[in-house]
Amino acid sequence: MAAERGVWYPDPRIPRRRRIEYDFGWQIGVDQFQNPATRIRVVVEPTGEVVTAFPIRQGRLWVHGHETADEI
């Protein structure tokens, strides 16, 4: 579903890779700081191999590697 309906874009960390992001509209898990997450981010190699995938939140503000508050 994420691959068909999600947004594909170059991975800014490692540009040879691509990312897919898709918002399910409901909670699918928690992010790395145990906050509710509705989106999934998938990192894909040019070969199609999935490198990693994880739930994320939208609109985050990071300070010293820690999430502090939602962006306004």
Add this chain to the structure above:
Amino acid sequence: MKLLMKYELDFREFWRIEQFWWDKATLSDFDTIFFYGDLILRCEGADLGYRNIPLLGFAYYFTEGFLECVRGGEACVYYTDEADDCISMHKISGSCILLVASHVSCSCQVPEEDLREALANANQQLIGEILGRFPFFSKHPIFNNIARVLTSV
């Protein structure tokens, strides 16, 4: 100029590394999936470090970025795939480099040679720690390619 750069591998990662079948590994296993830990990067009053990132991958791309920056360009290196934070390097007047991290409101200007020395030491320590615990990587071609970049500063 007080510049501190250090990689602190998370020891909780080690059992995962031991159990993985590295003969089948790809670059993504080295630069994204394994070798997590904390980046310590402090410069005067600026804390540009980041916790819980793929350290070997960060070291690899930060070193490439540094070399690009020294050649007169600029570079932006993302800490991890999970967060959209990055650290950028711009060569400025003389032989100084401006470090700016997206997740903090401060920046830092460092002499190129100071950053080179700190980066070289941190890279050497990281490679030494990995090879000390997992000597089999010394015969792994992907690891050796990464190590070659890390020791090129």
